[in-house]
Amino acid sequence: MILCRTKNAVFSHVFKPSLSSLLHLYYSSSSKKNKTNPNLINPKSPSSKSPRPTSSKPSISNLSPKTTLYTLLTDLVSCPTDTDTAIDNVLDCYKAELTSDLVLRVLMSYNHLGRTKTLKFFSWAGTKMDFQFDDSVIEYMVDFFGRRKLFDDIKCLLMTIVAHKGQVSSKALSICIRFLGREGRINEVLSLFDEMESVFGCKPDNLVCNNVLYVLCKKQSSEEMIELALSIFDKIESPDTYSCSNMIVGLCRLGRFEAALEIFRKMDRVGVHPTRSAMNVLIGDLCLMSAKEGSVEKVKVTKTRRPYSILVPNMGGNRAAIQPAVEVFSAVVNSGLLPSTFVVFRLMSELCRLGNTEEAVKVLRIVEEKKLTCVQEGYSIVIKALCDHRRVEEAGKLFGRMLEIGLKPKLVVYNSVISMLCKLGDLDNANGVFEIMNKNRCFPDSITYIALIHAQCACKNWKVAYELLMEMLGLGWIPHFHTYNLVDSLLREHDQLDLCHKLERKLENQKLLKLCKEGQLGDAYEKVKAMLEKGVRLSAYARDTFEHEFQKCGKLEIAHDLLEKTRRVQEPQEINRS
Numbered sequence: 001m002i003l004c005r006t007k008n009a010v011f012s013h014v015f016k017p018s019l020s021s022l023l024h025l026y027y028s029s030s031s032k033k034n035k036t037n038p039n040l041i042n043p044k045s046p047s048s049k050s051p052r053p054t055s056s057k058p059s060i061s062n063l064s065p066k067t068t069l070y071t072l073l074t075d076l077v078s079c080p081t082d083t084d085t086a087i088d089n090v091l092d093c094y095k096a097e098l099t100s101d102l103v104l105r106v107l108m109s110y111n112h113l114g115r116t117k118t119l120k121f122f123s124w125a126g127t128k129m130d131f132q133f134d135d136s137v138i139e140y141m142v143d144f145f146g147r148r149k150l151f152d153d154i155k156c157l158l159m160t161i162v163a164h165k166g167q168v169s170s171k172a173l174s175i176c177i178r179f180l181g182r183e184g185r186i187n188e189v190l191s192l193f194d195e196m197e198s199v200f201g202c203k204p205d206n207l208v209c210n211n212v213l214y215v216l217c218k219k220q221s222s223e224e225m226i227e228l229a230l231s232i233f234d235k236i237e238s239p240d241t242y243s244c245s246n247m248i249v250g251l252c253r254l255g256r257f258e259a260a261l262e263i264f265r266k267m268d269r270v271g272v273h274p275t276r277s278a279m280n281v282l283i284g285d286l287c288l289m290s291a292k293e294g295s296v297e298k299v300k301v302t303k304t305r306r307p308y309s310i311l312v313p314n315m316g317g318n319r320a321a322i323q324p325a326v327e328v329f330s331a332v333v334n335s336g337l338l339p340s341t342f343v344v345f346r347l348m349s350e351l352c353r354l355g356n357t358e359e360a361v362k363v364l365r366i367v368e369e370k371k372l373t374c375v376q377e378g379y380s381i382v383i384k385a386l387c388d389h390r391r392v393e394e395a396g397k398l399f400g401r402m403l404e405i406g407l408k409p410k411l412v413v414y415n416s417v418i419s420m421l422c423k424l425g426d427l428d429n430a431n432g433v434f435e436i437m438n439k440n441r442c443f444p445d446s447i448t449y450i451a452l453i454h455a456q457c458a459c460k461n462w463k464v465a466y467e468l469l470m471e472m473l474g475l476g477w478i479p480h481f482h483t484y485n486l487v488d489s490l491l492r493e494h495d496q497l498d499l500c501h502k503l504e505r506k507l508e509n510q511k512l513l514k515l516c517k518e519g520q521l522g523d524a525y526e527k528v529k530a531m532l533e534k535g536v537r538l539s540a541y542a543r544d545t546f547e548h549e550f551q552k553c554g555k556l557e558i559a560h561d562l563l564e565k566t567r568r569v570q571e572p573q574e575i576n577r578s
Helices: 019-029 070-076 086-095 100-107 116-131 135-147 150-161 170-182 186-194 194-201 206-218 223-235 241-253 256-270 276-291 319-334 341-353 357-369 375-388 391-406 413-425 426-440 446-458 462-474 480-492 497-517 523-536 540-552 555-575
Strands: 297-301 306-311
Touching: 070 086, 070 100, 070 116, 070 276, 086 116, 086 341, 100 116, 100 480, 135 150, 135 555, 150 170, 150 194, 170 186, 170 194, 170 206, 170 497, 186 206, 194 391, 206 223, 206 241, 223 241, 241 256, 241 276, 241 297, 256 276, 276 319, 341 357, 341 375, 357 375, 357 413, 375 391, 375 413, 375 523, 391 413, 413 426, 413 446, 426 446, 446 462, 462 480, 462 497, 480 497, 497 523, 497 540, 523 540, 523 555, 540 555
Parallel strands: none
Antiparallel strands: 297 306
8 A cells, every 4th residue: 555655755765774773863862852842742632642551650669679670760869860881781781681571661751860871771681681671661762752852762662672573563653653743744654554554564553553544634625635544444344432532623624525424424333432522513504504595795897997896695604514413413412412611502502593493492302401601691592592593482471481490591581571661562571571671680781771762752652752761861972863862752741841851861961971971072072062052951970970080180270161151041030930
């Protein structure tokens, strides 16, 4: 099987290492920086786990003085490192007791020995044992070099073992592939994978294939690499969770959702489940593709004397993509998995956008059944969608269910329910929801008041509409002109001119306060003059705020002159009214 041939292949048949070359590279590698990148480990893949043995690291203080390991470590620690002969003389006493287990335990004492002595010991032990180590020793050293990005050292080590007719395990090669791939050395990964059987006599197993697929699908996503990954994937006898998940992620990145769904369905049939990250990518990208349907784009037309832009529908989306997303979600839930909160929200939001609220409610029920923390936000999304489609009964049931299980609806939920009821003319229930809102200490905003005011005006309830608008102004919210004009017209229709003047005064004073708080003193000055001309009296609070803001800017005299004019105008008006 030939996958890739490059001039810079990692493992070349021409390279014939000697024992002295292995020792020489150990000396050269000790001058490199010893830095370990914790981000190289992928906790979601078993192929990423450290190959270190399950036995605990030996500590000199915990060892019995009578053991060979204790005396060997003690002699190595006390031995000087300036000459090789000193270490050789110390180690020669132990050559008869050398075993792979002893070598491994000494290597695991790296923290006590230091880097130089550890490498010198391994070189000496390899020479004495003719590099006939157990797999655990080779795997440990490959991981040791890989974490320090010493890939030339790994090459020399593996080829030295092959030259001495030693055995290299597939796990050791998978570790090397993983570290090479994470450094972006794709050609070297493919070269090593190609030469596994011919050079090392080792057949690629699932662990090796998973690491190669991880590199091709996640680190180097392109059409060429995905095709190569598919050819490797098809040759795996029994693809596992990680093989399939890597392929799903790679195919989704290139927009090949049909192929990704085919792999997912095959997994579901044989009882193999994807990883959570692959599941999130598949569902999320399907929802994203569905969301593109119906969007518009700006296209600039330049082949005219005067270029202009037009809005055209974006045909890149696929509305039918949401159904496979629901299918994948249902399958993974039945297997005991759940996507991330963000993906669940995206799925519910897209279902609601498309008007498929039945499926959105089903997803919400699953979220509630699993007792996820995102259940409250899920209720908000679905209730808002039901209200937008004016499905009163279903929205009411969900709203009641939300209160029943002890959830506190957010302002957007209350506003959606109140707005829906007001548009349908159901003022009794709208006022009931408004009371619940106040009892639960969820403070209304201008949207809440505007919906109630318009509904009351539609029913000609001028008194309630006036009270709601005055309450809204008292909280500092200024209605738009249409809302104010609606209430004002209704009051004049019922000959409530005094209330019209009070409402106008309240509105003008609130506008003045807003200008003062925003620091727009010039506009505030002109506002007071306009109120003076219209005969609208300043409230005490508005007067004090106006004076205070001008005082902060050192323009108190200008404010006093204007306020004196307002007093001279307002005092005769108040006397005439009395």
